[in-house]
Amino acid sequence: MRLVWTLVFALASGAAYAASPEDDYIAARDKAIAAIAAMESANAPVETLDAANEKARADLEQRLSTLLGPFTVKGFPAAGRINIESLSSSDVGFGMLDGLRHGTEDGPSIVASTRGLVERWLQSRAAETDADLKLPTSFDAALKLDAFYTQAIGSDAAFTGTLDFNLKTPDGADMAIARLGGWAQDVGPNYDQEIVVTLVKGNSVMIAEAPATPPVPRIAACDAVWTAADAAAQKLVKQATDDSDENTSDAADAAWAKGDSDFRACMGKNLRDNPAFPTLLAQAQALADQMAGK
Incomplete structure (x- = not known):
């Protein structure tokens, strides 16, 4: 009898300490980053580095697909590609938010992730020594910052907000935040504006961006x-x-x-x-509702 209870306790303890799917993904991602860094230190050819990067990203993409489960937002492709553009710290697109991007670069797209992955990512950003890269660990606080969107879903341009929309949180969702802003590499007037909507529903986090329709008028x-x-x-x-x-x-x-x-x-x-504002607000609300499955 003592042996039976010992086995039961051992199995229960093993289950309690078993790595989660997110743990497995993070471990695989960090291992790939370390492997590529070692190859760079050894002066591996660019072609070899590129091949290793793409192979590792494909593996991580599959892991994320399994971790996140089916993506069913109407109007967006079910299959997503990994949001992280490079696993080399010397490349543009390194360190972006862990998730899958559904959509196109120039059109509407949604980056799907989990609350756990976002919180882990924010913790890594809070530890940054570079003040420009440092973010708060609070999810709610981070979503109000331009730097969050620049680092999470941008790669070669910075996001600057123009205004925040007051959205009605869709039924079943925990949070919906919408911002109007633009991506640019320099300061100055930027009328190429996009609507960015973040929706949190349980453990699911989705960040959508879509060109403002109608285009923002000149003032x-x-x-x-x-x-x-x-x-x-x-x-x-x-x-x-x-x-x-x-x-x-x-x-x-x-x-x-x-x-x-x-x-x-x-x-x-x-x-x-401006007469365009109600239409822009309606676009943001419709995108949030769409993400929530309404």
């Missing part, structure tokens, strides 16, 4: 804000060149950054009274 008053800031910055650049003054050059960069921030603040304020 003359906001363009004027940027034009004035750009002129002031250009003047500082000329002064820095003439005087070989680094401080003046830094001041020019600060003027451009403030001009960009002021431009977006102007857009956020004025768009709410």
